Amino acid sequence: MNIEYQRYIDIIDRWIVDRNKTVILAFLVITLILSAGLGMTATDSGTSQFTEGVPAQEAFEDVNDNFExxxxxxxxxxxxxxxxxxxxxxxxxxxxxxxxxxxxxxxxxxxxxxxxxxxxxxxxxxxxxxxxxxxxxxxxxxxxxxxxxxxxxxxxxxxxxxxxxxxxxxxxxxxxxxxxxxxxxxxxxxxxxxxxxxxxxxxxxxxxxxxxxxxxxxxxxxxxxxxxxxxxAELSSVISDSLILVIPAATVLIFIFLVIAYRDPFDLVTGLVCIGMTMVWTFGFMGWAGIAFTQMLITVPPLLLAVGIDFGIHAVNRYREERVVGTDPTDSMEVATDQLLPAFFIVTGTTVLGFAANLTSDLGPIQDLGLVAGVGILFTFLIFGIFLPALKLLVDTKRKQYNLPSFSITPLGSEDSATGKVLSVGVTIARRGPHVFFAVILLSTAVMGAYGTGIDTRFATEDFLPPEESPEYVEALPESIAPSGYTVTQTINLLEETFESSDSDTVTIYIKGELQRDSRLEELYRLNEEPPDSFVRNGNRADATSILSVINQYERASPEFKNLVARNDMNDNGVPDQNLDAIYNNLFNSPYADQAESYMTADYSSTRIVYSVKSEESQEQITTDTQKLASDAKMSATATGSVVVTKAVSDVIAESAYTSLALAILASAVFLVIAYWILERRPGLGIANLVPILLTIAALAATMRYLDIPFNVLTGTTLSIGIGLGVDYSAHLVHRFSEEYRGSVELYEALAVSVRGTGGALAGSMLTTTSGTGVLILAVIPILGQFGLLIALSVLYSFVASVVALPTTIVIWKRGGDILQKHRIQSSLIK
Incomplete structure (x- = not known):
């Protein structure tokens, strides 16, 4: 079964085993170089980054620049x-x-x-x-x-x-x-x-x-x-305060679970060093690449922790499985890397694809998240796949040389342990009723997926602001680490409650063209006829203000100007049809010049019409009607205003979420099929690998809808990221099974050994990761709390789906292969 890829693994093995000091030195030098980028990292804490490149926002900025x-x-x-x-x-x-x-x-x-x-x-x-x-x-x-x-x-x-x-x-x-x-x-x-x-x-x-x-x-x-x-200033403070709260809490929880998982101070320090190097490499890369640290990138450390902890526990656990039966440390490490490097490669490839799918988003911060997280996962693969084994082997060699105390080397999930027995439940189900349970898996995936399609999409500045009242746990914190007193949200709410909103109840049509040409004002006048239902009406016309409103005002104040308008009004409707240059020149040199400039530029090349809209109408309906009105204009017209911009960004978020999800699933499927064909000549295992991932994504989407967590600029990435993290669990188990299921080994025995061995490491990784990412709930920004909860649930769902649903999926895969093989044999006999 060993094909060409084994030659490259053997080369890495030789470096890890025979030249581990050189490997360690090389990685430390790279760490030193990348660490210089930490001081170059800027901070971008605003929300305008999410609207850049959105046509409605660009028009909104043009309106502000030209008229406001x-x-x-x-x-x-x-x-x-x-x-x-x-x-x-x-x-x-x-x-x-x-x-x-x-x-x-x-x-x-x-x-x-x-x-x-x-x-x-x-x-x-x-x-x-x-x-x-x-x-x-x-x-x-x-x-x-x-x-x-x-x-x-x-x-x-x-x-x-x-x-x-x-x-x-x-x-x-x-x-x-x-x-x-x-x-x-x-x-x-x-x-x-x-x-x-x-x-x-x-x-x-x-x-x-x-x-x-x-x-x-x-x-x-x-x-x-x-x-x-x-x-x-407060947004920047929110970021730092969130980190001050999250990092210590995550560190404590992660430390506790890592102590339980490793049960050896030397292994614990080795794992922590590797996690620290991963962070330095990733954020150093950001500095060198000139990528600013935004609210969204606060999520990168938990994501890297999730994969890094998983890789570390798997590497040490697989090594211990060999050591516990008396194998020499060097040989044990070779066996461990032989099995884990292909598994790490599969996990890295699919995880990077899951993150990289976010590069298709039209929102820059989401693209940055996909890039930084993808690069971070590549760094994680190198550090935990090569550096950690080399450091672990060197440490164990020195421990033996200096007769340092030996601690537990028992792997997680051994056959006689309580963990091993609990993890075997999926194998028991697969043995007794695989077809019925597989039907339940498919049905539940379809039902939860259909329910999850109803997730709402929202975008608002308030998502990035701290709550008006601090949570109770913040009040109980020591003054030295307690977040600053925030006033922004309170002030914004006060402004909205106290003053009439002149922005949220209006929309704007931004028009560009040669406004001096005859009939241009007539075109503006006709746009106000028979307005959509979401617009406020004045008779059969829209309640709107524009350059026409200013012309009417000046007419009432100046008989001379009124006569000028009348002479150039061919159809007697109060709107001049010709000689518009003279009309504009007269208006812009009058006491009403300032008002005129608030609706038309001085070069007469662009104008705006501000429409009143019904506050009770939905954001979607108002935006649709405004865009339809803009499309009816004969000149170049763009629908804009805060309502339209917000809806446009929400649409981009939803589109990005579903597009990145579809691409992540497709790319992961293709990658897994090719990977298992190259590594094991079993491409069907790639499809089997996807089943628990799809189940996880469906469950996560259903949870979002049930808990009323909308797609926003951050949570909109969780489904594609969930694929990356989900593959992390199922790929380890599938690859371990493919290693065990060789020769005369019976199917269920191979599943049992895989679930007890790799499943034990998965359990340790799951507990550590869910606690490490779940602490984002403590972040001052609510949007980060939602993201942390979803990532923690994603990891939990992935673990349960892998341990419980994957054994049944593999049994169905095997039986389907047997039926296909039998059919081929019968066909060949007939021929």
Whole structure:
């Protein structure tokens, strides 16, 4: 049965046995080189990374760049001030807001180029010449309370849009509101228009907004400073706090189970050294490759632990199986590597394919996860397949040379052990009723898989934020390791609850083209006719604002402009059809220029229409209707807005999840069939190997739906990753069976030996891995807790499916092969 591949294994054996010191030195040198990359690893803690490349998001950014940031130049970012008082429209509260903005404006470090607040509008209403914050402060100070109330009423009556700066409980008759929003805009030197300030852990806006909190705190008022820089700081803090919680807990649990699995301090230290090297290699590679550490990559250490622990326990356990019967250490290691290197190769190949399937995703962070995890698994194969045996053999040689104490060398899952008897249950079922049980396996896989297709898909910034209230276990932690106090989620929820949302209840059609051409405005006008059901209607037209709205406003204020529009309105519907250049030039040189620039670019090359949508309609329906409306436009039009972007990313997540799952299954099947054909001349074992994996994936999908865990940017990868981890368990068992089932060895005896021997190592690996990955539940970010739970369940399901379902699958494979062989013999006799 030994074919060409054995020659390469023999070469590796010779290096491990005869030149183990050279092997160890080479691996240590590589570790030193890769460790230099650890200091090069950057951190990316934002959510904009998940929307990059999504057309709706690109259009959304274009809209913001072209219409939302006027009149400031590129390279600006804003800070929000949230004021909460009994009445923010009272004299003292208005004065406090103006003082806060004035003190910020006086700080050179704030680089302020503009400020906005309801308090400023009131001051200018009282004194039109008060154009600076200093003069506005004096204006409010000198004004009576009755004058201020009258000014507020007039503003709310004549400028209804200003109510958006005030809370929902606004009383415009007897002016009062419990909260107000204000903004200050900063010019950030060196920040380009397309910069992602606020999305990186090192955002230039972070220190500015942290200093702003100190400045605003000097004002006697309840004003909260909020902005993307502070969000970035908390997101980065969440990552580090999660690691501080997860790593010690995982280390303790893993250490306990490894002590139980190895029962030998020398073997324990050897295994831990190899795990540490795997981490250094992987994250060093990230530094050298320039891959930033994101929230998603927090999952890589548990994944590498899962496979590394499995490889380590298998290597030591198989070596012990030979040592316990009196075989020499050198010969024992040769036998172990002869059997394990092919098994490790199969596991590595399929696991890498499972991770690499995520490279097909359109989301960059998911691609990075697939790449980093795949490379990490390759490193794990090299370290645990070559370095660990060489180090283990060297240590055992020195122990014997220096007469160091010998500890337990009994393998896990021996025949007489309780573990061995429990693990044999699958063999007993396979012996007594394989056909019935196999039918149950297929039926349950189909039922759970069908149920699992109903998994929801969601994407929201809140997925990456800490909960508003810390879990009870966080409160019980010592102060030295307890997470920081978080305010982002609380502030976001407060903003959503307190103020009318001008974003979530609107969508935008972003249009590009030569807007000066005749009838272009008529085309925009026709887009608003007979709107979809999810859009708010005004008669038989959509409730929308656009450049047409600004034209109508200026018409009411200027008879000359109204006449100009009328002269160029060929069908008397109020929309100019020709001479649009003159219309635009007149509008953009009028007092309404700022409003015009918020809907059309100054070069007349792009415009936007903002539609009101029904808040009770589903995200999917709103997005579908908006995209349909955009497709009806004669010019180049893109549907965008926060609702559309969120739905677009959700669709990409779902598509990535199912595409990567299908590719992972297909690639794993092809790889397993080829691998078992090359290694054992038994390609059918590759298909048998897949059955428990499919059962695991179906059970995992059903669990996600039952527990209402949606596909998101992180959990969307669990199904394809589950294939990689699932193969880890079934491949070891199948390969061990193929080694045992040779010559005159009876089928069930080969299964029993395989399940007791390899199954014991699988049990130790499962307990260690589920505890090591399950501790992600302690992470501050809920999305990580969900991922940790799913990976732990994936490992548990894989173990149970391999030990219980795989023996029956192999029996069916054998009987099917016997029937096929008998049919071939009969056919040859007939011929």
């Amino acid at each position: 940031q006027q009149p400031f130049a590129g390279g600006t970012e804003s800070t929000t001030l949230l004021q909460q008082e009994e009445n923010v429209l009272g004299k003292s509260s208005l004065l406090s807001m103006l003082k806060a903005q004035y003190r910020l404006d006086q700080r050179v470090s704030q680089d302020i180029v503009g400020t906005n607040s309801f308090a400023r509008i009131v001051a200018q209403q009282l004194n039109p010449e008060a154009t600076t914050l200093e003069r506005q402060v004096r204006t409010i100070e000198r004004s009576s309370r009755s004058d201020i109330r009258q000014a507020v009423r007039q503003i709310l009556d004549e400028q209804s849009s200003t109510a958006g700066l005030l809370s929902k409980d606004l009383n415009s008759q007897d002016p009062s509101a419990s909260a107000a929003l204000a903004t200050v805009t900063h010019q950030l030197p060196g920040l380009s228009d397309d910069s992602s300030a606020g999305t990186q852990g090192t955002s230039p806006l972070t220190p500015i907004q942290q200093r702003a909190k100190f400045v605003v705190g000097s004002v006697d008022s309840d004003i909260t400073v909020f902005g993307s820089g502070l969000v970035s």
